[in-house]
Amino acid sequence: MVTELPSGIEKLVNLRRLKNETWSLFYIPKGIEKLTGLQTLSEFIISGGGDYESRACSLEGIKNLNNLEGGLQIRGLGNVTNMSDGKMKEVLKNKKYLTGLSLQFDKGMETPRRGSVTWKIAEEGESCEDYEVVLEAIQPPAELEGLSIEYYAGRTFPSTWKTSLTKLKSLCIMSCPNCKNLHPLGELSSLEELTLGWMKNVKKMDNEFWGIESGTSSSSSSSGFFPKLKQLRFYVLEEWEEWTYENTKKGEEEEHIRFMPCLATLEITSCDRLKALPDSLLQRTTLETLEICACPILNERYKEGTGEDWSKISHTPTIVNWL
Template identity: 35%
Template sequence: MGKLLKLRHLYVDRCTLLRYLPKGIGSLKSLQALDWPFKFESDDEALKLGDVGMMDQLQGSLEIAWLGKEDDESEMEKAQLGNKEHLSELKVWFHVARGEQRKGDDEIVKAMQPHENLESLSIGYCHGTTESLYWISTLHNLRKLDLYYWRFFEYLPPLGKLRSLEILEISGMDKVKKVGVEFLGREQEEETLFPKLKRLRFSDMSSWKEWEGITKDSSEMITIMPRLSSLEFVGCPNLKALPDMLYKITALRTLGIYLSPTLQYEYRKGVGKQWHNIAHIPNLYIDK
């Protein structure tokens, strides 16, 4: 396989009994499409994540699965994702494990730093912290972001400066109790935050109690989520209320609240204390 130097497309996704790809594939510098999900392999003959370091022509989607082994940090560094300017989508998930925080996940995420051209990013089951995603603000073309089951996140990363972001899904952040202004990523007195965001979804946020918006003094100088059309909460049982900044979004057409009893009570149609703040939204889906 390593001699097919002009090979551009390799599809093996439906080869369900194939244990691994041969290591020689790592020398295919012209390869543009590879639908193989990279997983930890102990066999010396297997293609590893680090072997894609020379594949700077890769396009489309790249999947990396079951991270969390001792040598995954070095493999991630060798992969040089930052050089792969043609990749549009990156999907990464770590070993599904509960209990104590797994050491090493932070360093793996730091070494992951993809090229700024990336359009879609999904990372799940990571035991890392918010600081490991310091590079997220460099992804100026990112349109979709999905962060799920980062069980040791204590606060959300600053995402408001992602100028191309249209879809944001956050779920399973067990330790997040408060979403504050750091989530907006405000840097200037006058600016627009989340300028293109259209869909925002929170789910399985069991400890989340408070969402703090901007102060009234800043509300006239800051524009937040001007294009948001869909907002959804699923499994946020302790969240008390939504920030005032959300009520001012004229583009908001759909609000869904499910399995979130406190919100459901406060926003009950006609009788909830907060009902008047959402009554103008055309499409309301609130569990009774």
């Protein structure tokens, strides 16, 4: 297993592809920033200090690698310190060929045994301000089509994303223990696939969680929330109990907000406490596949023939319901 790249990597001036599919590297060495012809870099690791600090390249080292294309994973974002917002804004700014990005906010810490690193993930209740500052400043490139975020300890996501990530089609948010809402994400105009998992602090999903304000007359309400979303997946939300959605009102007239108007696939796995699904989604003629797995309350509620709400989903073409 490869844990370190050789020193003098800056001498490989003709290098175009650097891939490591074992995810075993402890850090990326200094000198990588000089390989401006790189087109493929599978992962960039930010060191947690220790003996590796003097040899490791900082996050700023990605700045001039503007020929990168395809996907890039950045690990160790929890280690980012003492870097100005201005410098962070430049890191991904000109990556116009980058279409996929994975941001992992874990922390790499050298263990007492030399040559070993322990990766620590964010925990519930951990201070979130630093994480929010980093995520706000990084600014994913505008051409991005796929984005994954893991181990992020912040409560919210950057409000600027709804206008900057206009081509984003797929979003995956995993292991974000302090997440309170998804306010700006419902206005991502091109988003087609959303996956949420292992979010310990989510107990209720309602209008506030999605960022739908009562009485709003903003442009978001007229265009809808998640206007192009086709696939929605939830995994292992252990505390999630309630999922509601209500039309907002403007004055005395009811204002119908189109919420996930194109939803075709809904998958829910290992959400033990969830009691019911929103009727407004189940009655949608666009819903083609409903999959409920290892959700005991839902499995019973929507059980074929005998469940109290079976009639609400029976029209769905494909139904998977198993414990």
